[in-house]
Amino acid sequence: MxxxxxxxxxxxxxxxxxxxxxxxxxxxxxxxxxxxxxxxxxxxxxxxxxxxxxxxxxxxxxxxxxxxxxxxxxxxxxxxxxxxxxxxxxxxxxxxxxxxxxxxxxxxxxxxxxxxxxxxxLLGRKSAPEKVATFLLEMSQKLAGSGCDTADKQLNEFELPFGRQQVADILGLTIETVSRQLTQMKNSNLIDLPDRRHVNILEPERLAQISSAQTAV
Amino acid sequence: MxxxxxxxxxxxxxxxxxxxxxxxxxxxxxxxxxxxxxxxxxxxxxxxxxxxxxxxxxxxxxxxxxxxxxxxxxxxxxxxxxxxxxxxxxxxxxxxxxxxxxxxxxxxxxxxxxxxxxxxxLLGRKSAPEKVATFLLEMSQKLAGSGCDTADKQLNEFELPFGRQQVADILGLTIETVSRQLTQMKNSNLIDLPDRRHVNILEPERLAQISSAQTAV
DNA sequence: CGCAAAATTGAATAGTCTCAAATGTAGTGG
DNA sequence: CCACTACATTTGAGACTATTCAATTTTGCG
Incomplete structure (x- = not known):
């Protein structure tokens, strides 16, 4: 540069x-x-x-x-x-x-x-659970890249730089649907939500399955 | 070039x-x-x-x-x-x-x-009727650009280079929904469908309204 | 503590999808 | 030219997902 x-x-x-x-x-x-x-x-x-x-x-x-x-x-x-x-x-x-x-x-x-x-x-073909799962994984990867705490390729605990409405606007959903999906994932012990800005991914593999990741051939 | x-x-x-x-x-x-x-x-x-x-x-x-x-x-x-x-x-x-x-x-x-x-x-926020209307207008503009018949900025009669399933894959809908929207528009005399590959836009303004075009401020 | 904003939860609705069947169309060979 | 086939499209009924609208709870802040 x-x-x-x-x-x-x-x-x-x-x-x-x-x-x-x-x-x-x-x-x-x-x-x-x-x-x-x-x-x-x-x-x-x-x-x-x-x-x-x-x-x-x-x-x-x-x-x-x-x-x-x-x-x-x-x-x-x-x-x-x-x-x-x-x-x-x-x-x-x-x-x-x-x-x-x-x-x-x-x-x-x-x-x-x-x-x-x-x-x-994602916008055209994924369901609400797939959208939210994809979003969480994408965020964990993107924020890991910035190298905050660890040098890992994925950070399972991170701070969301968005409010719920913004997440909805990213995923093409309503705020209520985003909220429901998140609490459902929390209740299934896929993730934890310490406060409304923090996410802790407990089961990355299961989340990846839900996200319908494309086949890495 | x-x-x-x-x-x-x-x-x-x-x-x-x-x-x-x-x-x-x-x-x-x-x-x-x-x-x-x-x-x-x-x-x-x-x-x-x-x-x-x-x-x-x-x-x-x-x-x-x-x-x-x-x-x-x-x-x-x-x-x-x-x-x-x-x-x-x-x-x-x-x-x-x-x-x-x-x-x-x-x-x-x-x-x-x-x-x-x-x-x-379009994919994240528009409804099925809005999607189809937007698509038809976009196609009429794009195909007019190629300058086939007239030098108009918009061609109201044109040949669709896509089958219904492809239209569905463009709009993030199912083939059935695309079909239903098109016949509904035909029945409302917004468009005519001479055969399955041809579209004739009868009321461009009304179609534009349905498409929820962004405000050109 | 109390307020305003953000987020969650609930119930009912609307819209799109799914599955199935019917119809229409193009192409082929008799 | 027509019947036949394969395929694309349309139509219908029902199921289901996400939305809408309303009410409640939680959060952050003066």
Whole structure:
């Protein structure tokens, strides 16, 4: 990310408080940004308020729509956060002259596309128990990657960075269904829920079975 | 696409018959390809056979996973088709030296990501009637873009390149539900279905209302 | 402690799916 | 040209899952 640090000079660092939005769906694409710290949700909504979380952005992730005129989604801070913001036109001019940066952005975008498409299978074809199980396993893997406590590939005890409604918006369910599935899993001793933000996976294998993981051939 | 034609020399053109697959989910990513002619579906499946179509690829589209080891989805021809195929390792070596090509690929990938995310809203939050209405409008727009008959922005009479089961796999519904929604729309005189592959949109505005299109602010 | 927000629980409903049967369509060979 | 077959689609009835709406409980915070 050498060139990115070079590029950083034409950007400016800003802070956002939890709940504030950086970009709105439907607005003109005026800025792009690199996340320095904090967690963001990317969302689209329907007129009547139904909302779908279409992505989560972590530190080092890139948000905004370069080379395009319109933002297709809203970007909102889930925690207090800091970003390095660039004007989109500056970025669009700068990028073609810095192929190494574009290459990295391409790789990130390809990864994001794979993730989005994997999630489409969940949204279109999985049942509520399958959705919740998949979500919990995915979170345990993602949060393990950040390397908090152990160097394990999976962390069975972790803090959820989302409220129940947000989990529902990620899975395409209602908050009530998410709640019911979680308590049911707790009652089956698959997981423990010490408080509403913490999850403890007691039986990862059984949870994986429930999640209908694709056959790793 | 000048550099692409240069690149084409290290690729070879192949033909696929309707129904044949070029790439399998879970397999190693050995090839990437440019579509010359024909239509493809990108799919992921669960163990028990449930399938989700996560994308459609048209001529000039790029398929396969560069800069990665595993294919996350299956690529299958929906019609007889021709492609220009490259070994992934060749492509991966070639690409970083051809920033203009990478730039175009980045733009395509960003567009794909936007489309995938828009579809996540449909899969996660829309009802069956909304899904079918959205699908019909999207198809009429996409097929109008190819410029068959008129230069209109929307073509109200068109041929569906999918069977009912494929429509179901695109929308995350069952074939029966798709069928019921279509006949219901036909009975309401919203659309006409001359034969099972042709659709005629009689009332685009009313269909747009049903589709719960996002507010274009 | 008391309040507002978040989460859980319950009962009833609606919507989609499942399973089964009937109908329609395209392609083949007589 | 027609009958026959295989396959795709439609239709129907019933079951079941997730939603809706309402009420209750829990949590975090001033």
């Amino acid at each position: 050498d060139e990115l640090s070079l590029f950083s000079r034409i950007g400016r660092t800003i802070s956002l408080e939890k709940g504030q939005s950086l970009i709105w769906e439907g607005d003109q694409s005026l800025i792009v940004a690199n996340i320095v710290s904090g967690l963001f949700k990317l969302t689209t909504s329907l007129d009547d308020g139904r909302e779908q979380i279409i992505g989560i952005a972590y530190p080092a992730d890139f948000v905004g729509r370069p080379f395009g005129t319109t933002n297709e989604y809203t970007v909102t801070a889930l925690t207090d956060a800091r970003l390095c913001v660039f004007s989109r036109t500056d970025f669009d001019r700068f990028a073609p002259d810095h192929p190494e940066m574009e290459h990295k952005l391409l790789q990130k975008t390809l990864d994001e596309l794979d993730r989005a498409r994997r999630w489409m299978l | 000048d550099e692409l034609s240069l690149f084409s020399r290290i690729g070879r053109t192949i033909s696929l018959e309707k129904g044949q697959s070029l790439i399998w989910e879970g397999d190693q990513s050995l090839i990437v390809a440019n579509i010359v002619s024909g239509l493809f579906k990108l799919t992921t499946s669960l163990d028990d056979g449930r399938e989700q179509i996560i994308g459609i690829a048209y001529p000039a589209d790029f398929v396969g996973r560069p800069f990665g080891t595993t294919n996350e989805y299956t690529v299958t021809a929906l019609t007889d088709a021709r492609l220009c195929v490259f070994s992934r390792t060749d492509f991966d070596r070639f690409a970083p030296d051809h920033p203009e090509m990478e730039h175009k690929l980045l733009q395509k990938t960003l567009d794909e990501l936007d489309r995938a995310r828009r579809w996540m809203l």
